[in-house]
Amino acid sequence: MKITKTRLAPTPSGYLHIGNVLSFLITASLAKKHAAKILLRIDDLDQKRVRMEYIQDIFDTLDFLEIPYDEGPKSSKEFIQDYSQLNRLPIYKEYINELKEKKLVFTCNCSRKTLLKKHPKRFYTGTCLQRDLPWSKNQTALRLITNLTQTVNINHYTENQQVHQLPNAMDFFVIQKKDTYPSYQLASLVDDIYFDVDFIVRGTDLWDSTLAQVYLSNQLLRQQTFDQTVFYHHQLYKEEGKKLSKSNGSYSIRQMIKAGVKKEGIYRTIGHYLNLPQETTNLEEFSSQFLLLMNQSSKSGIVNSSPPFKAD
Ligand SMILES: [Zn+2]
Structure with missing residues (x-):
């Protein structure tokens, strides 16, 4: 398994919360194990x-928790x-x-409302596939012509390569x-190729995105070696059974610091959450405890990255 570079890829659409930090710490620990470089990539295409x-908060949080990259x-x-996706x-x-030249995309003017009318979960059912709508700014998106019978091979960090299929949720993804900006799926793939990232650590909530991005790379000549990328999907940090998110009022790191929580306290909280064998108060302690736990047991949920994952 070749692992030379991974990345932290936060989105500046809210203040970072403890779930983001959990992901950072696991990434940093696995990078350390493989002596891999860490890239800080901030995804800012969602300009609205x-x-x-929020951008400044990313630097402040990494600095406060002494997470190097x-x-x-x-x-x-x-x-x-120098680094904005723009x-x-x-x-x-x-x-x-390249996708246009290969006739792998089509124009779509469906609104969120239309999508919901066609499918309760807004899965795309191919409404505009045959319509051949003219492209027009702010009116039409470009979707990929997907083939759900095409398999997607994923190199799982904790397993051998496994064969998967694109889920219905990703049919004809944007x-x-x-x-006119690229979608998250395209930009994330292109950035990982651009920066030579070969190891991606992310939460299980991005499992469908992993499949979409590897699927997409298989359609592109320019994808180079993306199919060699190794993936590790970690469980999400949950509080009282609910998923943390910026929108549901979960505590941000910023708020915790304002309330007097120290760096050590944040490491302790995440360490407890993962049931690490010993208390941890900094990145070094966290990494050694996390890697120890990983070696000891693949039964613990947090080190089990093999799909299918339980619905979050
Ligand atoms: Zn459409």
């Missing part, structure tokens, strides 16, 4: 939700100047053009949004 204070912006200013729009465009 991005705010400068090897590559990527060191400040908000450097991020905007700087890579021409690169995303090249990939989208490549380019109506605002």
